Amino acid sequence: xxxxxxxxxxxxxxxxxxxxxxxxxIGIPTLVANYVPDGIRVMLQSENGLxxxxxxxxxxxxxxxxxxxxxxxxxxxxxxxxxxxAESFAxxxxxxxxxxxxxxxxxxxxxxxxxxxxxxxxxxxxxxxxDLVAAARNILVIMTHADKSGxxxxxxxxxxxxxxxxxxxxxxxxxxxxxIADGAFHLKERAPGVSVEEIVARTAGNLVVPxxxxxxxxxx
Amino acid sequence: xxxxxxxxxxxxxxxxxxxxxxxxxxGGFGLCGIPEGLIAQIxxxxxxxxxxxxxxxxxxxxxxxVLLEDRQIRKVIASYVGENxxxxxxxxxxxxEVELTPQGTLAEKIRAGxxxxxxxxxxxxYGTPVGEGKEVRHFNxxxxxxxxxxxxxxxxxxxxKADRYGNAIYRHTAQNFNPMAATAGRITxxxxxxxxxxxxxxxxxxxxxxxxxxRLVLGxxxxxxxxxxxxxx
Numbered sequence: 001x002x003x004x005x006x007x008x009x010x011x012x013x014x015x016x017x018x019x020x021x022x023x024x025x026i027g028i029p030t031l032v033a034n035y036v037p038d039g040i041r042v043m044l045q046s047e048n049g050l051x052x053x054x055x056x057x058x059x060x061x062x063x064x065x066x067x068x069x070x071x072x073x074x075x076x077x078x079x080x081x082x083x084x085x086a087e088s089f090a091x092x093x094x095x096x097x098x099x100x101x102x103x104x105x106x107x108x109x110x111x112x113x114x115x116x117x118x119x120x121x122x123x124x125x126x127x128x129x130x131d132l133v134a135a136a137r138n139i140l141v142i143m144t145h146a147d148k149s150g151x152x153x154x155x156x157x158x159x160x161x162x163x164x165x166x167x168x169x170x171x172x173x174x175x176x177x178x179x180i181a182d183g184a185f186h187l188k189e190r191a192p193g194v195s196v197e198e199i200v201a202r203t204a205g206n207l208v209v210p211x212x213x214x215x216x217x218x219x220x
Numbered sequence: 221x222x223x224x225x226x227x228x229x230x231x232x233x234x235x236x237x238x239x240x241x242x243x244x245x246x247g248g249f250g251l252c253g254i255p256e257g258l259i260a261q262i263x264x265x266x267x268x269x270x271x272x273x274x275x276x277x278x279x280x281x282x283x284x285x286v287l288l289e290d291r292q293i294r295k296v297i298a299s300y301v302g303e304n305x306x307x308x309x310x311x312x313x314x315x316x317e318v319e320l321t322p323q324g325t326l327a328e329k330i331r332a333g334x335x336x337x338x339x340x341x342x343x344x345x346y347g348t349p350v351g352e353g354k355e356v357r358h359f360n361x362x363x364x365x366x367x368x369x370x371x372x373x374x375x376x377x378x379x380x381k382a383d384r385y386g387n388a389i390y391r392h393t394a395q396n397f398n399p400m401a402a403t404a405g406r407i408t409x410x411x412x413x414x415x416x417x418x419x420x421x422x423x424x425x426x427x428x429x430x431x432x433x434x435r436l437v438l439g440x441x442x443x444x445x446x447x448x449x450x451x452x453x
Binding site: 074083093163 | 328330331348447
Protein backbone atom coordinates (compact mmCIF):
# COMPACT_ATOMS: atom_id res chain seq x y z
CA UNK A 1 0.00 0.00 0.00
CA UNK A 2 1.24 3.44 -0.88
CA UNK A 3 1.76 5.65 2.15
CA UNK A 4 -0.87 8.19 3.17
CA UNK A 5 0.11 11.83 3.54
CA UNK A 6 0.16 11.36 7.30
CA UNK A 7 2.44 8.31 7.06
CA UNK A 8 4.81 10.23 4.83
CA UNK A 9 4.89 13.06 7.35
CA UNK A 10 5.47 10.59 10.19
CA UNK A 11 8.40 8.94 8.39
CA UNK A 12 9.89 12.31 7.45
CA UNK A 13 9.74 13.44 11.07
CA UNK A 14 12.20 10.65 11.96
CA UNK A 15 14.86 12.65 10.11
CA UNK A 16 14.67 15.38 12.76
CA UNK A 17 17.17 15.61 15.61
CA UNK A 18 16.81 17.33 18.95
CA UNK A 19 17.89 20.95 18.56
CA UNK A 20 17.36 21.15 14.78
CA UNK A 21 16.30 24.38 13.09
CA UNK A 22 13.87 23.28 10.40
CA UNK A 23 12.17 24.88 7.40
CA UNK A 24 9.02 23.13 6.19
CA UNK A 25 7.50 23.79 2.77
CA ILE A 26 3.80 23.90 2.04
CA GLY A 27 1.69 20.74 1.66
CA ILE A 28 2.82 17.44 3.19
CA PRO A 29 6.01 19.00 4.62
CA THR A 30 3.85 21.24 6.83
CA LEU A 31 2.27 18.10 8.35
CA VAL A 32 5.69 16.93 9.57
CA ALA A 33 5.40 19.37 12.48
CA ASN A 34 2.55 17.24 13.84
CA TYR A 35 4.73 14.12 14.13
CA VAL A 36 7.93 15.30 15.77
CA PRO A 37 8.93 12.31 17.97
CA ASP A 38 8.68 12.55 21.75
CA GLY A 39 11.80 13.93 23.39
CA ILE A 40 12.84 15.86 20.30
CA ARG A 41 12.50 19.62 20.09
CA VAL A 42 12.87 21.46 16.83
CA MET A 43 12.56 25.16 16.01
CA LEU A 44 10.56 25.91 12.86
CA GLN A 45 11.87 28.65 10.58
CA SER A 46 9.38 30.53 8.43
CA GLU A 47 11.20 32.45 5.73
CA ASN A 48 9.15 35.63 6.05
CA GLY A 49 11.15 36.22 9.22
CA LEU A 50 10.15 33.96 12.10
CA UNK A 51 12.29 31.42 13.96
CA UNK A 52 10.16 29.48 16.41
CA UNK A 53 6.85 29.24 14.61
CA UNK A 54 4.02 27.90 16.75
CA UNK A 55 0.55 26.54 15.95
CA UNK A 56 -2.32 28.56 14.50
CA UNK A 57 -3.71 31.08 16.98
CA UNK A 58 -7.01 30.69 18.79
CA UNK A 59 -9.73 32.92 17.33
CA UNK A 60 -9.20 35.64 19.94
CA UNK A 61 -5.44 35.73 19.35
CA UNK A 62 -5.48 36.23 15.56
CA UNK A 63 -3.07 39.04 14.65
CA UNK A 64 -2.65 40.40 11.11
CA UNK A 65 0.98 41.19 11.91
CA UNK A 66 1.78 37.57 12.78
CA UNK A 67 1.85 35.30 9.73
CA UNK A 68 3.95 32.50 8.24
CA UNK A 69 5.44 32.18 4.77
CA UNK A 70 2.15 30.73 3.53
CA UNK A 71 0.47 33.98 4.67
CA UNK A 72 -1.47 32.05 7.32
CA UNK A 73 -1.99 33.54 10.75
CA UNK A 74 0.29 31.76 13.23
CA UNK A 75 1.77 32.14 16.69
CA UNK A 76 5.36 32.35 17.92
CA UNK A 77 6.55 29.87 20.54
CA UNK A 78 8.28 30.93 23.73
CA UNK A 79 11.86 31.65 22.75
CA UNK A 80 11.06 32.67 19.17
CA UNK A 81 12.86 35.39 17.24
CA UNK A 82 11.48 37.69 14.54
CA UNK A 83 13.64 39.47 11.97
CA UNK A 84 13.66 40.93 8.48
CA UNK A 85 13.69 39.06 5.16
CA ALA A 86 17.40 39.65 4.43
CA GLU A 87 18.29 38.23 7.83
CA SER A 88 15.96 35.31 7.25
CA PHE A 89 17.66 34.39 4.00
CA ALA A 90 21.10 35.03 5.45
CA UNK A 91 20.42 32.19 7.87
CA UNK A 92 19.09 30.05 5.02
CA UNK A 93 21.76 30.92 2.45
CA UNK A 94 24.49 30.75 5.06
CA UNK A 95 23.66 27.13 5.82
CA UNK A 96 22.44 27.70 9.37
CA UNK A 97 19.11 25.92 8.91
CA UNK A 98 19.70 22.24 9.74
CA UNK A 99 16.88 20.58 7.82
CA UNK A 100 14.73 21.67 4.89
CA UNK A 101 11.72 19.56 3.90
CA UNK A 102 9.89 20.47 0.71
CA UNK A 103 7.80 19.08 -2.11
CA UNK A 104 8.74 18.67 -5.78
CA UNK A 105 7.36 17.90 -9.24
CA UNK A 106 10.49 15.99 -10.30
CA UNK A 107 13.85 14.92 -8.91
CA UNK A 108 16.77 13.60 -10.96
CA UNK A 109 19.54 11.08 -10.30
CA UNK A 110 21.94 14.05 -10.17
CA UNK A 111 20.01 15.69 -7.34
CA UNK A 112 18.34 18.28 -9.55
CA UNK A 113 14.87 19.41 -8.46
CA UNK A 114 11.94 20.96 -10.33
CA UNK A 115 9.21 22.36 -8.14
CA UNK A 116 8.12 25.82 -9.23
CA UNK A 117 7.10 26.02 -12.85
CA UNK A 118 5.18 24.09 -15.47
CA UNK A 119 5.68 25.72 -18.89
CA UNK A 120 2.41 26.58 -20.57
CA UNK A 121 0.71 27.00 -17.23
CA UNK A 122 0.81 30.26 -15.37
CA UNK A 123 3.96 30.82 -13.39
CA UNK A 124 3.24 32.08 -9.91
CA UNK A 125 6.83 32.45 -8.76
CA UNK A 126 9.46 30.54 -6.86
CA UNK A 127 9.13 32.36 -3.54
CA UNK A 128 11.95 31.15 -1.31
CA UNK A 129 12.32 27.64 -2.78
CA UNK A 130 15.41 28.39 -4.89
CA ASP A 131 17.21 29.94 -1.93
CA LEU A 132 16.32 27.00 0.28
CA VAL A 133 17.52 24.26 -2.09
CA ALA A 134 20.70 26.15 -3.02
CA ALA A 135 21.77 26.49 0.58
CA ALA A 136 20.62 23.71 2.85
CA ARG A 137 23.00 20.84 3.46
CA ASN A 138 20.23 18.53 4.56
CA ILE A 139 17.21 18.58 2.31
CA LEU A 140 14.45 15.98 2.26
CA VAL A 141 12.08 16.01 -0.70
CA ILE A 142 8.63 14.57 -0.06
CA MET A 143 6.48 13.79 -3.08
CA THR A 144 4.43 11.04 -4.66
CA HIS A 145 6.51 8.54 -6.61
CA ALA A 146 4.48 9.07 -9.77
CA ASP A 147 2.18 11.81 -11.04
CA LYS A 148 -1.58 11.39 -11.49
CA SER A 149 -1.11 9.84 -14.92
CA GLY A 150 1.28 7.27 -13.44
CA UNK A 151 4.45 8.82 -14.88
CA UNK A 152 7.49 8.53 -12.63
CA UNK A 153 8.73 11.69 -10.92
CA UNK A 154 12.15 10.15 -10.27
CA UNK A 155 14.04 10.71 -13.50
CA UNK A 156 17.46 10.57 -15.14
CA UNK A 157 16.99 14.26 -15.97
CA UNK A 158 14.26 16.69 -14.96
CA UNK A 159 11.96 17.74 -17.80
CA UNK A 160 10.65 20.89 -16.08
CA UNK A 161 12.65 24.07 -15.37
CA UNK A 162 14.87 23.54 -12.35
CA UNK A 163 14.52 25.01 -8.88
CA UNK A 164 18.08 23.94 -8.11
CA UNK A 165 20.85 21.78 -9.57
CA UNK A 166 22.68 18.95 -7.79
CA UNK A 167 21.27 19.80 -4.39
CA UNK A 168 18.97 16.92 -3.36
CA UNK A 169 20.31 13.83 -1.57
CA UNK A 170 17.19 12.36 0.07
CA UNK A 171 13.74 11.62 -1.32
CA UNK A 172 10.73 10.20 0.48
CA UNK A 173 7.84 9.08 -1.69
CA UNK A 174 4.62 7.26 -0.99
CA UNK A 175 6.39 4.05 -2.04
CA UNK A 176 9.96 4.33 -0.80
CA UNK A 177 12.76 6.22 0.86
CA UNK A 178 15.71 6.74 -1.47
CA UNK A 179 19.08 8.46 -1.36
CA ILE A 180 20.86 10.04 -4.32
CA ALA A 181 24.56 9.42 -4.96
CA ASP A 182 26.85 8.82 -7.92
CA GLY A 183 24.18 9.49 -10.53
CA ALA A 184 21.61 7.05 -9.18
CA PHE A 185 18.73 6.64 -6.76
CA HIS A 186 19.62 4.16 -4.04
CA LEU A 187 16.62 2.32 -2.63
CA LYS A 188 16.90 2.36 1.16
CA GLU A 189 13.42 1.52 2.46
CA ARG A 190 10.15 0.38 0.97
CA ALA A 191 6.68 1.30 2.19
CA PRO A 192 4.87 -1.52 4.05
CA GLY A 193 3.25 -3.86 1.56
CA VAL A 194 5.01 -2.33 -1.44
CA SER A 195 7.27 -4.69 -3.37
CA VAL A 196 10.70 -3.85 -4.70
CA GLU A 197 9.36 -4.79 -8.13
CA GLU A 198 6.67 -2.10 -7.95
CA ILE A 199 9.22 0.53 -6.95
CA VAL A 200 11.49 -0.53 -9.79
CA ALA A 201 8.58 -0.33 -12.22
CA ARG A 202 7.66 3.17 -11.11
CA THR A 203 11.18 4.62 -11.03
CA ALA A 204 12.27 5.96 -14.42
CA GLY A 205 15.72 7.14 -13.32
CA ASN A 206 18.72 4.92 -12.72
CA LEU A 207 17.93 2.91 -9.57
CA VAL A 208 20.31 0.88 -7.43
CA VAL A 209 18.56 -1.86 -5.47
CA PRO A 210 20.50 -3.62 -2.70
CA UNK A 211 19.88 -7.28 -1.98
CA UNK A 212 17.95 -6.45 1.15
CA UNK A 213 15.50 -3.53 1.24
CA UNK A 214 14.00 -3.16 4.72
CA UNK A 215 10.40 -2.18 5.26
CA UNK A 216 9.90 1.41 6.39
CA UNK A 217 9.41 2.07 10.11
CA UNK A 218 7.46 4.96 11.57
CA UNK A 219 8.98 5.18 15.03
CA UNK A 220 12.51 5.44 16.33
CA UNK B 221 11.26 71.59 15.11
CA UNK B 222 14.52 71.05 13.22
CA UNK B 223 16.07 69.55 10.10
CA UNK B 224 15.76 66.04 11.47
CA UNK B 225 12.00 66.22 11.81
CA UNK B 226 10.70 63.96 9.03
CA UNK B 227 7.00 64.26 9.76
CA UNK B 228 4.74 65.44 6.94
CA UNK B 229 1.10 66.28 7.39
CA UNK B 230 -0.52 64.39 4.54
CA UNK B 231 -0.17 61.55 2.09
CA UNK B 232 -0.01 64.16 -0.69
CA UNK B 233 3.11 65.67 0.85
CA UNK B 234 4.51 62.23 1.59
CA UNK B 235 4.59 61.23 -2.07
CA UNK B 236 5.16 64.61 -3.71
CA UNK B 237 7.50 64.23 -6.65
CA UNK B 238 6.49 60.69 -7.59
CA UNK B 239 5.96 60.67 -11.33
CA UNK B 240 5.42 58.44 -14.36
CA UNK B 241 8.04 55.81 -15.11
CA UNK B 242 9.62 55.76 -11.67
CA UNK B 243 10.74 52.70 -9.70
CA UNK B 244 8.99 52.17 -6.36
CA UNK B 245 10.24 49.64 -3.81
CA UNK B 246 7.55 48.52 -1.38
CA GLY B 247 7.87 46.70 1.91
CA GLY B 248 5.45 43.98 2.93
CA PHE B 249 4.95 40.23 2.63
CA GLY B 250 1.60 39.30 1.19
CA LEU B 251 -0.71 41.82 2.83
CA CYS B 252 1.32 41.84 6.05
CA GLY B 253 3.17 45.05 6.79
CA ILE B 254 2.25 46.81 3.56
CA PRO B 255 2.13 50.61 3.33
CA GLU B 256 -1.61 50.68 2.71
CA GLY B 257 -2.13 54.42 2.76
CA LEU B 258 0.83 55.20 0.53
CA ILE B 259 -0.33 52.66 -2.03
CA ALA B 260 -3.79 54.22 -1.97
CA GLN B 261 -2.19 57.63 -2.50
CA ILE B 262 -0.24 56.36 -5.53
CA UNK B 263 -3.57 55.26 -6.93
CA UNK B 264 -5.11 58.69 -6.32
CA UNK B 265 -2.13 60.38 -7.97
CA UNK B 266 -2.69 58.30 -11.08
CA UNK B 267 1.01 58.01 -11.97
CA UNK B 268 1.67 55.37 -14.60
CA UNK B 269 4.37 53.17 -16.11
CA UNK B 270 5.71 52.35 -12.67
CA UNK B 271 8.23 49.63 -11.94
CA UNK B 272 7.19 48.07 -8.65
CA UNK B 273 9.65 46.05 -6.56
CA UNK B 274 7.88 44.01 -3.88
CA UNK B 275 7.87 40.41 -2.72
CA UNK B 276 4.21 40.11 -3.79
CA UNK B 277 1.85 42.31 -5.75
CA UNK B 278 -1.11 42.45 -3.39
CA UNK B 279 -4.43 40.75 -4.04
CA UNK B 280 -7.39 41.69 -6.21
CA UNK B 281 -8.68 44.96 -4.85
CA UNK B 282 -6.17 45.49 -2.04
CA UNK B 283 -2.53 46.39 -1.55
CA UNK B 284 -0.52 46.81 -4.74
CA UNK B 285 -3.34 44.99 -6.55
CA VAL B 286 -5.21 48.30 -6.79
CA LEU B 287 -2.43 49.75 -8.94
CA LEU B 288 -2.90 46.87 -11.36
CA GLU B 289 -6.60 47.68 -11.61
CA ASP B 290 -5.78 51.15 -12.84
CA ARG B 291 -2.98 49.90 -15.09
CA GLN B 292 -0.40 52.03 -13.35
CA ILE B 293 2.27 49.32 -13.32
CA ARG B 294 4.54 48.52 -16.27
CA LYS B 295 6.85 46.06 -14.56
CA VAL B 296 6.88 44.01 -11.37
CA ILE B 297 9.95 42.53 -9.71
CA ALA B 298 8.67 39.95 -7.19
CA SER B 299 9.22 36.42 -5.89
CA TYR B 300 5.60 35.29 -5.82
CA VAL B 301 2.54 36.67 -7.56
CA GLY B 302 0.12 33.78 -7.17
CA GLU B 303 -2.50 35.62 -5.13
CA ASN B 304 -3.70 37.86 -7.87
CA UNK B 305 -6.05 37.01 -10.76
CA UNK B 306 -5.81 40.42 -12.37
CA UNK B 307 -2.06 40.09 -12.30
CA UNK B 308 -2.33 36.75 -14.14
CA UNK B 309 -4.58 38.27 -16.73
CA UNK B 310 -2.36 41.30 -17.37
CA UNK B 311 0.70 39.10 -17.52
CA UNK B 312 -0.91 36.74 -20.06
CA UNK B 313 -2.09 39.75 -22.10
CA UNK B 314 1.43 41.17 -22.14
CA UNK B 315 0.22 44.33 -20.40
CA UNK B 316 2.87 44.04 -17.72
CA GLU B 317 6.36 42.66 -17.52
CA VAL B 318 7.37 40.49 -14.58
CA GLU B 319 10.84 39.61 -13.34
CA LEU B 320 10.47 36.67 -10.98
CA THR B 321 13.29 36.75 -8.46
CA PRO B 322 14.02 34.25 -5.67
CA GLN B 323 12.86 35.67 -2.36
CA GLY B 324 16.26 35.68 -0.66
CA THR B 325 17.93 37.14 -3.73
CA LEU B 326 15.27 39.87 -3.86
CA ALA B 327 15.83 40.75 -0.21
CA GLU B 328 19.59 40.85 -0.75
CA LYS B 329 19.31 42.91 -3.96
CA ILE B 330 17.41 45.58 -2.05
CA ARG B 331 19.72 45.35 0.96
CA ALA B 332 22.74 45.67 -1.32
CA GLY B 333 21.15 48.61 -3.12
CA UNK B 334 20.72 50.46 0.14
CA UNK B 335 24.20 49.54 1.33
CA UNK B 336 26.06 50.79 -1.74
CA UNK B 337 26.99 47.35 -3.00
CA UNK B 338 26.31 47.16 -6.77
CA UNK B 339 26.14 43.37 -7.08
CA UNK B 340 26.84 40.11 -5.26
CA UNK B 341 27.36 36.43 -5.98
CA UNK B 342 24.86 33.82 -4.81
CA UNK B 343 24.37 30.11 -5.43
CA UNK B 344 20.61 30.65 -5.53
CA UNK B 345 19.27 30.14 -9.04
CA TYR B 346 22.42 28.66 -10.57
CA GLY B 347 21.46 26.08 -13.21
CA THR B 348 17.86 27.35 -13.31
CA PRO B 349 16.07 29.86 -15.56
CA VAL B 350 16.96 32.56 -13.01
CA GLY B 351 20.66 32.07 -13.70
CA GLU B 352 20.40 32.24 -17.50
CA GLY B 353 22.59 34.95 -19.00
CA LYS B 354 24.17 35.89 -15.70
CA GLU B 355 27.89 35.88 -14.98
CA VAL B 356 29.08 32.73 -13.19
CA ARG B 357 32.10 32.49 -10.95
CA HIS B 358 33.41 29.62 -8.89
CA PHE B 359 34.38 30.06 -5.26
CA ASN B 360 35.70 27.09 -3.30
CA UNK B 361 34.80 24.91 -6.25
CA UNK B 362 31.15 25.92 -6.28
CA UNK B 363 29.36 27.97 -8.96
CA UNK B 364 27.68 31.26 -8.08
CA UNK B 365 25.77 33.76 -10.23
CA UNK B 366 26.15 37.52 -10.18
CA UNK B 367 23.03 39.39 -9.09
CA UNK B 368 22.76 43.16 -9.30
CA UNK B 369 21.46 45.44 -6.58
CA UNK B 370 18.14 47.30 -6.74
CA UNK B 371 17.48 50.89 -5.78
CA UNK B 372 14.31 52.89 -6.20
CA UNK B 373 13.30 56.45 -6.95
CA UNK B 374 10.94 56.00 -4.05
CA UNK B 375 10.70 53.41 -1.28
CA UNK B 376 7.42 53.05 0.56
CA UNK B 377 7.52 51.29 3.91
CA UNK B 378 5.25 50.57 6.82
CA UNK B 379 6.50 50.54 10.41
CA UNK B 380 4.73 50.25 13.76
CA LYS B 381 6.16 53.22 15.65
CA ALA B 382 8.65 55.88 14.70
CA ASP B 383 9.89 59.00 16.38
CA ARG B 384 9.91 62.32 14.54
CA TYR B 385 13.47 61.65 13.36
CA GLY B 386 12.30 58.51 11.55
CA ASN B 387 13.85 56.01 13.94
CA ALA B 388 11.43 53.12 13.57
CA ILE B 389 10.44 49.75 14.94
CA TYR B 390 8.29 47.10 13.29
CA ARG B 391 5.71 44.83 14.84
CA HIS B 392 6.03 41.03 14.62
CA THR B 393 6.32 39.61 11.09
CA ALA B 394 5.13 42.90 9.61
CA GLN B 395 8.85 43.67 9.52
CA ASN B 396 9.69 41.43 6.52
CA PHE B 397 11.02 43.47 3.54
CA ASN B 398 10.39 46.88 5.13
CA PRO B 399 13.82 47.50 6.68
CA MET B 400 15.62 46.76 3.39
CA ALA B 401 13.16 48.80 1.35
CA ALA B 402 13.71 51.73 3.72
CA THR B 403 17.41 51.82 2.87
CA ALA B 404 17.04 51.61 -0.90
CA GLY B 405 14.87 54.57 -1.89
CA ARG B 406 16.31 57.83 -3.20
CA ILE B 407 13.32 59.15 -1.29
CA THR B 408 12.08 56.85 1.46
CA UNK B 409 8.57 57.44 2.72
CA UNK B 410 7.44 55.68 5.87
CA UNK B 411 3.92 55.42 7.23
CA UNK B 412 3.39 54.32 10.81
CA UNK B 413 0.69 53.52 13.32
CA UNK B 414 2.12 55.89 15.89
CA UNK B 415 4.53 58.82 15.88
CA UNK B 416 6.35 59.48 19.15
CA UNK B 417 8.85 62.06 20.33
CA UNK B 418 12.60 61.42 20.05
CA UNK B 419 13.78 59.58 23.15
CA UNK B 420 10.63 57.54 23.60
CA UNK B 421 11.99 54.56 21.69
CA UNK B 422 14.95 52.66 23.13
CA UNK B 423 17.92 53.50 20.84
CA UNK B 424 19.29 49.95 20.87
CA UNK B 425 15.92 48.53 19.82
CA UNK B 426 15.54 50.62 16.67
CA UNK B 427 15.14 48.49 13.51
CA UNK B 428 15.42 51.31 10.96
CA UNK B 429 17.58 54.30 11.93
CA UNK B 430 16.11 57.64 10.92
CA UNK B 431 18.95 58.41 8.52
CA UNK B 432 17.17 56.29 5.91
CA UNK B 433 13.82 58.02 6.23
CA UNK B 434 13.00 61.21 4.32
CA ARG B 435 9.32 61.60 5.04
CA LEU B 436 7.20 60.19 7.84
CA VAL B 437 3.42 60.14 7.83
CA LEU B 438 0.89 58.93 10.36
CA GLY B 439 -1.20 56.27 8.63
CA UNK B 440 -4.46 54.43 9.13
CA UNK B 441 -4.48 50.71 8.50
CA UNK B 442 -7.10 48.14 7.69
CA UNK B 443 -4.61 45.23 8.10
CA UNK B 444 -6.43 42.70 5.97
CA UNK B 445 -5.64 39.02 6.58
CA UNK B 446 -5.03 36.74 3.60
CA UNK B 447 -5.31 33.32 5.25
CA UNK B 448 -7.15 33.39 8.53
CA UNK B 449 -6.12 30.10 10.12
CA UNK B 450 -7.13 29.27 13.68
CA UNK B 451 -7.19 26.37 16.09
CA UNK B 452 -9.95 25.52 18.52
CA UNK B 453 -9.66 27.49 21.73
